[in-house]
Amino acid sequence: MRLSIGVEFAGAYRSVGAIATKPGIGAVFSYDKEWVEGASCQPLSLSIPIGEAEYPDRVIRPYFEGLLPEEYSRSVVARELGVSSHSYLKILAALGDECIGAVLVSDEGVKGDDESLLPHYTPLDEETFESLAAREYAVSSEIAAESRLSLAGSQSKVGLYRDPVDGSWWVPRGTAPSNCIVKPNSSRFAGIVDNELFCLDVARASGISVPSAYAAPTQAPMLVVERYDRKPCPTDAPIDGHVRFRRLHQEDFCQALGMLGTEKYEESRRGYARNMADALRRYASNPIEGILRLFDLIAFNYIIGNCDAHLKNYSLVRSDDWCELSLAPAYDLVSTAAYPELTTAMGLYVGEKKRLEAVERADFIELGHSMGLSRRAAETRIDVLRDCVVAALEAQAADSADSEIVRAIAYQSKKRIEKLAVV
Incomplete structure (x- = not known):
């Protein structure tokens, strides 16, 4: 198997390199000479720096496997594709036309004028949109497989295009980008859509950068999140008459630090927050701002009781020309503490504490110190x-006073805020 790896760079396709499978060695990745010698050359991932002739599977797997769905979502998509859920390169070859960030993957020798990759959209009828909200994994995996689309994470979700002019919904085909991530309600966790929407609204009102989001007008609850790694460019040539969106490159911190998704939770004190801060200090365009924003976000996740905030839920994003690197807006903000059956072990250590109920103000001071703050x-x-x-x-809870899950999150969050006060 040979996979061509390209990216969208300032609105145009650029070849970056290739993954080849070699007998007795396995998968290896190498950068294209033209990419390396280009004036704006940047690494595909911080964990795959420009320089070495070939990178072995153990080095490239965290980044490329990190582009794929995880856990049950991955098994459902793999079954839809008819491949093993363990064959990450085969799944990537099937889904690589539309990933998180700006990367495009193909096993067909991708070229910018390849007819099989011509961007276009097909309409999504109201019945299918409603069934997506109601049937979760089944419909989202079907759409992902048909549109060759890969979204990282363990939740049921799918990338779609919503026309910014008339609000109609479309399925991306070829290399056409999506501009929204649609998340159906969970049959397991009641009120998850209200939960995430409330947490996003509180974060935005608190000064934390988050994408725009709203509840879709479907019978079953469904959350629509506008993609921050997609940028509307009305001056670019439209796709099928629709406003063209450019891809912005991003990677989560599991990918950036060269860690597999199975390592996303900090199971022992390994200094995940410190390592993220070190990466920002070395590579971010504005390191101080990035570290402060990261500290705020970790603290905010504690306040809302988001124990699922792990390394894959913090990301880096590049500018359109790849010259600037910054901490990405916050995403997947959900109060897991609102569901008593879920663990209170947090995704990251705060100081020496892992349990949500054990964390206090002094632990955050220690966390900040480990990240390089005074x-x-x-x-x-x-x-x-x-x-x-x-x-x-107070403001957001008043707007959602009739939601039981919102009332629970607000009450619990205020209790944790009290623990952050000066004693």
């Missing part, structure tokens, strides 16, 4: 964020 700076950030979230919770 203790005074960490205290100031906690105080400012705490005040902002208190105000945001």
